[in-house]
Amino acid sequence: xxxxxxxxxxxxxxxxxxNEAIIKPKEKVIIEKQEIKEDHFQKIINLYKESCNRIxxxxxxxxxxxxxxxxxxxxxxGVHEFDLGIDVGLLPADEILIANNDKTVNEIQLRKLEEMxxxxxxxxxxxxxxxxxxxxxxxxxxxxxxxxxxxxxxYKEVEVVLLNVNEEVRDECLNIGDTVEFEYAKETxxxxxxxxxxxxxxxxxxxxxxxxxxxxxxxxxxx
Numbered sequence: 001x002x003x004x005x006x007x008x009x010x011x012x013x014x015x016x017x018x019n020e021a022i023i024k025p026k027e028k029v030i031i032e033k034q035e036i037k038e039d040h041f042q043k044i045i046n047l048y049k050e051s052c053n054r055i056x057x058x059x060x061x062x063x064x065x066x067x068x069x070x071x072x073x074x075x076x077x078g079v080h081e082f083d084l085g086i087d088v089g090l091l092p093a094d095e096i097l098i099a100n101n102d103k104t105v106n107e108i109q110l111r112k113l114e115e116m117x118x119x120x121x122x123x124x125x126x127x128x129x130x131x132x133x134x135x136x137x138x139x140x141x142x143x144x145x146x147x148x149x150x151x152x153x154x155y156k157e158v159e160v161v162l163l164n165v166n167e168e169v170r171d172e173c174l175n176i177g178d179t180v181e182f183e184y185a186k187e188t189x190x191x192x193x194x195x196x197x198x199x200x201x202x203x204x205x206x207x208x209x210x211x212x213x214x215x216x217x218x219x220x221x222x223x
Contacts, residue, residue, distance in 0.1 A: 040078025045097065048072075053086070053101045054126040059093035059151065090127050092137045092153035099126025104211040107195065107204070108144035113213055114202045116146075120162050122155045123212060131155070158185035163215055180205060180219040184212065190222065 041063050045055055048065045056064040063074040064084070071084040087103070090096070102125050109130050113121060116138070122131040130140040137149040161184060174180070178193045182205065191207030196216075203214050 040076070041074070044074055044078060049098050050100075052098065054096060055098040056088075056090060056126075057095045057097055059091055059095075064088060087128065089141065090129060091151065092129075092131055092139060092149050093151040095154045096124055096126045099124075102126060102209055103128035104209070105130055106142055109140045109142060110202070110204055110213040111197070112140045112144055112146060114197070116140075118163065120160055122153060122159050123161055123210075124153075124155050124159050158187075160185065161212060163218070174200070174203065174216060174219070174221055179222045181222055182214055182219040184210075193219075 041057065044063060044065065048055060048067070051067070053066040053068065054064075055066070058064060061076040063078070065072040065074070066086055066088070069086065071086055071088050072080055073082050073084055074080050105123065105128065113130055113132075116132065118132045118134075120133070122133060124131070128142045131153050132138040132140070133153060137151060137153050139147045139149060141147065174193060174196065176193050176196060179190060180193060180203070181188060181190050183189075189207050191205040193203050194206050194211075195204040196202070197204075201216050203216055203219060205212060205214055205219065
């Protein structure tokens, strides 16, 4: 057998120290739970809910606070950016959070409504628009403009006005100034006729500061 001679400075392969691989333990990954963001709007709502005309959360994520002389605009972070005038037009998907004062519809809107002959419409408290739901949402603005939207309206069930035709024939004659009883938002009310048009078939009735159109067979004259 040949003798292996190891010279000074030469490495003996058979006697080399074995370096064990040092495996570092995986660092523990700590995932912090995302803190729930504070509702930036709640403090604003609490501040103005008693004194405002209305408060609206817009579909774009802003907050509108309408006071007597202006509408304050707050961005999504609750920062007041600027002021607008009152009676700002709303979109169907805007949500009316608080409405201390209602917005009434006018004669132009009621005539447009009668021309369109829907079986129901939406009159949201605090909104001057008439909204007609359907495959597309139709809005009749106070100026009489008829606008179609893809967005679905946000409303309460009690704000739906049915225009079902009652086939019962009534012999009574209805006149301006008459007091009538009718159903509105599943409640029974009494109001006064302020105008009659469409060959006597459509009545404009005012009650409790509200104003709406009714088919003449949907009201009952009170003596």
